[in-house]
Amino acid sequence: MSSMEALLKDESTRNIRRLLKVVILITIAGAAVSSRLFSVIPLFMNESPRGLSETILGLGETVTFGSGTGDIGVWKSDDAIVDPWFNFRASKYLVKNGFYNFWDWFDDRTWHPLGRVTGGTLYPGLMVTSGAIYHILRMLSMPVDIRNVCVLLAPAFSGLTALATYLFTKEMKDESAGLLAAAFIGIAPGYISRSVAGSYDNEAIAIFLLMFTFYLWIKALKDGSAFWGALCALFYFYMVAAWGGYVFITNMIPLHAFVLVLMGRYSPRLYVAYTSWFALGTLGSMQVPFVGFLPIRSSEHMAALGVFGLLQLVGFVEFVRYQVPSRQFKTLLKALIFVVFALSSAVLVLLTVSGVIAPWSGRFYSLWDTGYAKIHIPIIASVSEHQPTAWPAFFFDLEMLIWLFPAGVYMCFSTLQDQHVFVIIYAIMASYFAGVMVRLMLTLTPVVCVSAAIALSNILDTYLSIKTPPTPTVGAPGADERKEKKPRVNILSAGKDSIVGIYSKASSIAVIAAFSIYLFVFVLHCTWVTSNAYSSPSVVLASRLPDGSQHIIDDYREAYYWLRKNTPDNAKIMSWWDYGYQIGGMADRTTLVDNNTWNNTHIATVGKAMSSREEVAYPILRQHDVDYVLVIFGGLLGYSGDDINKFLWMIRIAEGVWPEEVKERDFFTPRGEYRVDDGATDTMKNSIMYKMSYYNYQSLFPAGQAQDRVRNAKLPAVGPTLNILDEAFTSENWIVRIYKVKDLDNLGRDHASAAAFDAGKKKSKRTKAGKGAQRKLRVV
Amino acid sequence: MRFLAPVAGLLSLVSTLLPIALADSKLSKFTSLAAGSNLKGIVKLDDTLYTELTTAPRNYSAVVLLTALDHRFSCDLCQEFQPEYALLAKSWIAKHKSGDGLFFGQLDFADAKATFQRLQLTTAPILYLFPPTTGDNVDVAHIETPHQFDFTQHRTPAEAVARFISKHTPHTPPVSRPFDYVKFGGMAGLVLVAVALVSIAFPIVKPIIYSRNFWAAISLIAVLLFTSGHMFNHIRHVPYVVNDGRGGISYVASGFSNQFGLETQIVAIVYALLAFATISLAMKTPRIDDPTQQKAAILIWNAVLLVGFSFLMNLFKQKNGSYPFFLPPLF
Secondary structure: OHHHHHHHHOOOOHHHHHHHHHHHHHHHHHHHHHHHHHOOHHHHHOOOOOOHHHHHHHHHHHHHHHHHHOOOOOOOOHHHHOEOHHHHHHHHHHHHHOHHHHHOOOEOOOOOOOOEOOOOOOOOHHHHHHHHHHHHHHHOOOOOOHHHHHHHHHHHHHHHHHHHHHHHHHHHOOHHHHHHHHHHHHHOHHHHOOOOOOEOOOHHHHHHHHHHHHHHHHHHHHHOOHHHHHHHHHHHHHHHHHOOOHHHHHHHHHHHHHHHHHOOOOOHHHHHHHHHHHHHHHHHHOOOOOOOOHHHHEHHHHHHHHHHHHHHHHHHHHHHHHHOOOHHHHHHHHHHHHHHHHHHHHHHHHHHHHOOOEOOOHHHHHHHOOOHHHHHOHHHHOOHHHOOOOHHHHHHHHOOHHHHHHHHHHHHHHHOOHHHHHHHHHHHHHHHHHHHOHHHHHHHHHHHHHHHHHHHHHHHHHHOOOOOOOOOOOOOHHHHHHHHHOOOOOOOHHHOOOOOOOOOHHHHHHHHHHHHHHHHHHHHHHHHHHHHHOOOOOOOEEEEOOOOOEEEEOHHHHHHHHHHHHOOOOOEEEOOHHHHHHHHHHHOOEEOOOOOOOOHHHHHHHHHHHHOOHHHHHHHHHHOOOOEEEEEOOOOOOOOOOHHHHHHHHHHHHHHHOOOOOOHHHHOOOOOOOOOOOOOOHHHHHOHHHHHHHOOHHHHOOOOOOEEOOOOEEOOOOOOOOOOEEEEEEOOOOOEEEEEEOOOOOOOOOHHHHHHHHHHHHHHHHHHHHHHHHHHHHHO | OOOHHHHHHHHHHHHHHHHHHHHHHHHHHHHHHHHHOOOOOEEEEOHHHHHHHHOOOOOOEEEEEEEOOOHHHOOHHHHHHHHHHHHHHHHHHHHOOOOOOEEEEEEEOOOOHHHHHHOOOOOOOEEEEEOOOOOOOOOHHHOOOOEEOOHHHOOOHHHHHHHHHHHHOOOOOOOOOOOOHHHHHHHHHHHHHHHHHHHHHHHHHHHHHOOHHHHHHHHHHHHHHHHOOHHHHHHHOOOOOEEOOOOOEEOOOOOOOOOOHHHHHHHHHHHHHHHHHHHHHHHHHHHOOOHHHHHHHHHHHHHHHHHHHHHHHHHHHHHOOOOOOOOOOOO
């Protein structure tokens, strides 16, 4: 035993231990990366027989893309899993046209007829990163395709995130806690959800940047080093360029500094670290065109500026106090700090009220005033990611970490150095945000991993120790001494006495065994969650058949492919904004609105068209050059994320702009129900969204038996009629339905009367045909 | 017959002028009524006045509130809306001494049963807006049938009615709420009391504020609240428990993204228990001097941890039926 200890403590084996650590870290990072790849592999290796259309589609796709870009490997359809599509398109544009053209990119294939000044309205970090990797790999003569870079970027960065979390946690406790934290973040579903292969969103790199910036901040603060502060500012700049969530850092670091000042922990280290971060970071962030002058003009950034000012004041006062050691003077100076701080806060408020400084933008404001978005900005409230989080979601994404988390926060209080204050603040803020918005679970996950690792590593430290303390004899002087020694005032109640150690081997083993089982279950849980919930790209719906095999519902791709092949290149597709990126990317057609919801009025226009009668909708469709309308309908399959369920949001958003023409009330029955069956209101039944969803639907069922499986409603026996639209395409499971907008009538009639006339003619034709048949029969 | 032409011309002139004259006389009448009303700016109507005010021709806009203020009818919304309406009328008359073509009328059920019967109204309050029928702002669609204000959709009626009026007429009535001295006084008093309390109690509170245990407790409570879905309850206004339809109560909501108030409290308590067990194992038990005591403590906390975690997984399985994992003792 002692030789073992000697080996572990020995100077000569230091290098071996270091190597071991590196190997473990690399293994963790590799596991993190591969867990994200593993989760999507079944999808591509799935050679089980699918529907005929699917096979044909798959083949067709291979041919198109294969001949078009000249490379398609085993991943015959990896283009379909890059999500969101827009980022991929932007990366392709960047690689093809170079950086400066990318800046000036005006995209006329979205937001028809407005177009979008894309270069100036996006966070370019993600595309620039993959572009840089692409060029570096090419330089090393590795001929990769930008698509592969995009698909694999998120897993690669999750490996880096594990590293950053290790470094961060190492600053909090020690290396063993760091390794645990890295392992946790590597497999925690809360982070996997946003970083599986193919998820090519800004968050893919942002979490790494977040953790690394925080690590650099802690490092700068600990050392009081301008060098680390500048590095922190550099990565902060990278973060600003990559994700709108950079505001979280912009407020976390000042909050930390502010709390430290309040706790009386001002130090020159804090001053140096903060000022170097703030000055360089702010200048850096202003270089991103989309951010521009926001850092000095908007409320989100004012906290950072205010704390910067406060630190100057406190620094000055500390300096003077050092020079002039007089008690009265000190009080005076303290009063001065208070007055100046209050005054400058008042000036800030005044500037905000007078409009020089923009108030909190709706997205951030709705985090504080949780009812705000629903009333004032329905477009934010309508996104499913912006809903509040129910407790199962926390457990689902974090499992055992969720209860280790508070324990770790408590343990941070026991040592409570400057860096622990940071973890505590981060924990509280992030859990609040994650509670308000499902999406922000992502920012909570790192801190949960860190503090859970601190807690678990404390347990392991205690119970893995081989040393057992000598059994105390009753009344021994040592015991009393220990009790008396610790009347220290400011200490946690759990940490009052000094540590003895664990006497019994058996209890050590019991605790370690229990925690090993928990960890084992945790790994199983993570695998289960990943393979069930986060393994299929959002464009493909995976379901389980009764026999347990995976069934893939591929209606989206089927429909987009149809659009690509059967519509003119310049066709304009109208759909709800959720599908804009996908249509733009996979069908390569111009859309009216897409997931970059920059223009609320334009989205409301689409909402108005969808919720209006045909006569009202038709002029809107014509004015916007719409050729095809695409709706998502889940009634046949029971797919609840369809347009009829999103319809209320369309109505609300449209009502926000045209309160006179679209009224939410009209879509509810007098008893306040949202119905699609016989009891639906006339406004509902006459809206083109309703008509497009249920057009011809009853033909699938015996007469009068048409059933909507999402809303569990029996539909009217007579289906809706459509005069201004022609059904163009309906996918295998009826999820995607595409309609062609009719041209103006040749004779200048309105469509309803033209259709009525045609219907009358059809009748007479049928009788004629009958006659013809009879005559033929006679001839034979 | 030639002399008839000027007569006919005169007649037609009269027929066009007569409504104008009639409207003008109504305008001046209601202007004086509004100015002389003891309810500031509101014209108290009865059956005849109502008919006179609302029938064409009108060269003014009229807002009429049909209400039932008498307590016998127990119309809560009427009572609630009355001060708002009075405020709106008062704000208007304060800015526009002579009415300027916008009148606020009020018709109480007690004074005008006939009108209510004639209009076949069974509910109150009802707010009508009669736009002008002559002049520049004629709204042809609403000569006979007025605009009706929708009470179901608005929270601050005075402002909402003002918006409603400005949408349908050229007038934009202001809403100037009088300064609430009581509220201001209350707030100022509260602040003073708070300041006094803080300055008196500071020496007593100081050790608490400087205490780590205090802040640790606050932080843990916040973290536990937020991670157990409290914000969801707060935003969605979920029920605390619901009737399960068989006479009992169900305290666990079915469905993965759904929860009840009591359910989240149970979850928070379980989280707290598990965290506390972990803290005890990591920090408290190694500080116990007595070996037997220590052994017992470790055993107990270990058991608590196992049972608590098992319960939590079981609870989660209730929410998500296909969850395959469990820990003993609860399966």
